[in-house]
Amino acid sequence: MTTTECVISLERLDPSQHGQLKYAAAFADEHIDTITLENNAIRIVHSSPAGNGRIQERVERLIERFSRGDFGFKEANLFEYSGPMPYREDIVAELVRRKAIKMLEPGLFIFREPFSSLMRFLDWSFVTRIAKKFEGLTEEQYPAVIHAETLNKTNHFTSFPEHIHFLTHLREDLDVIEAFSQSVREAGGWKQEDPLSLDVNMPKPRFTMNPSTCYHCYEGLQDETLEGDGITVTAIAKCHRFEGKNHSDFGRLLDFSMREIIFVGKPEFVKENRLKSIEYLKELAAEWELDSVIELANDPFFTNDFQVKASFQRQQEMKYELRLTIPYINKSIACSSVNFHSTTFGNAFNIKLGKRSAVTGCVGFGIERWTFAFLAQYGLDESAWPRAFREQYRAWQEKAL
Structure with missing residues (x-):
């Protein structure tokens, strides 16, 4: 089928929203091939039988969504570290060339050595260096699928409908x-x-693939009353999010591993542990000499009230992201997030402390993203890795064997 280009001006949209628009525009039509941002415009190459008209109308609708209102996104950086980043080549191409990863399609990979060993080491590090510092930590294991009704309670269907992988038979x-x-x-x-x-x-689906590790924790605590100040749980799970043409972007995987540390309890308990988590992340990023920043962020809500929700998250400082630089594309990607949910999930799942709803928060580590980002900065030659990281990795290898 013949391809054509649709170029739409972004003059009405604040530059801070260009990335969000590009992400959402991938869902404007299933016949879109590529999307690029250039010269304050968005360029879409597509083969839609409906032509440019439908593409333009839908993208204009998204521009209106993201430019609606005068909310003013609050910005704040908690931490910055300038790492040496000695490696500047295309790390994905290098990993494919060395057969350390096998790309099945954009966003879907088979990971081989040494990538797979680095994934295990990083997860072990997050557990031993961060999670185990929290008193009373317990570990849980979760299935890769989740009840659709559970996602309904988390509002995932209304906030992130584009992500869902439905399961049926x-x-x-x-x-x-x-x-x-x-x-x-x-x-x-x-x-x-x-x-x-x-x-x-096929019947209507009762299950979907799990899009986030912590949902199972809240599901498991439904209708329970907790004792003391609260509980801390860690778990790693396979998560799945469909992101359309965005899977061609660095680090956007269809299937990925998410380690989380989850806090459920009194507001002071969750807030204090969340602050500790940020400090532990800062220490680890600096020790490993990673070019990084911890900044205020918001979820990429796929809703008409995006501006209201995103601005509220930022104003209340409910989400921070640790972003690691990817030198060869001169961009950064979010590899960890530190989140505060207030009573949203406590109310949704009837989790109590006494007569009050529990407050929740979590810290997430995208294992594949951390691995990709580390290698993007330092490459596969271990002699070029930061000394602390190299020594810890080798010590872990000896124990693992």
Whole structure:
């Protein structure tokens, strides 16, 4: 199909919102090929049969969403560290060339040595260097799937509907199952355009792939009353978020590992532990000589009231991100986040301390992102790695063996 370009001016939009618009514009039409920002405009290459008209109308709608109101995004940096970043090449290309990773498609990888070992080391470091500093820490394990009703309670369907991977199955009907099997056999294997109508022969989904580690923690505490000041839980889970053409961006994975430290309890308990987490992150980033910043942030809400929600998060300082520089693209990516949810999840899941709803907060570590970002700054040659990181990694390897 013939491709065409649609160029739309961004003069009405504050430059701070250009990245959010680019992300959201990937969902304007399923026939979009590439999106770039240039000269205060957004350029979209697509093969949509509806032509430029529909693309332009939808992107203009998004521009209106992100420019609505005069909220003024609060900005603040808690920490900055200038690392040496001796490696400046395309680390993804180098990893593919060395067969340390196998790209199945944008955002979906198989990780091999040494990438896979670095992932395990980093997760071990986050547990031993940060999580275990919190008194009374317990560890949990979660499934990769989550009840749709649980996501409903977290408002994920309304805040981030574009992310959801729904799970379903063939109906429990012998005729349907046999017809499906026969249709695949006659077609010579599974094909996207399979003649059997799957939407008719599958029930509405009760489960989705889990998009965030901490949701299972709150689900597990539903209708419970906690004792003392609160609890601290750590867990690592496979998370899944569909992000369309954005998966071609550095670090945006379809399937990724998220280590979290989760605090549930009294407001003072959660706030104090959240502040400690930021200090521990600062110490680790500086010790490992990572070019990094911890800054005030907001979630990329995919909603008409984006400005209201995002501005509220920033004004209340509910989210901070640790961002690591990726030298070869001259950008940074969020590798950790430190979040305060107030009573949102305590109310949603009826988690109590006495008669009051529990407050929650969490610290997240994107394991693959940390690994990509570290290698983007230092490369695969261990002799070029920061001394502290190299020594800790080798000591861990000896124990792991």
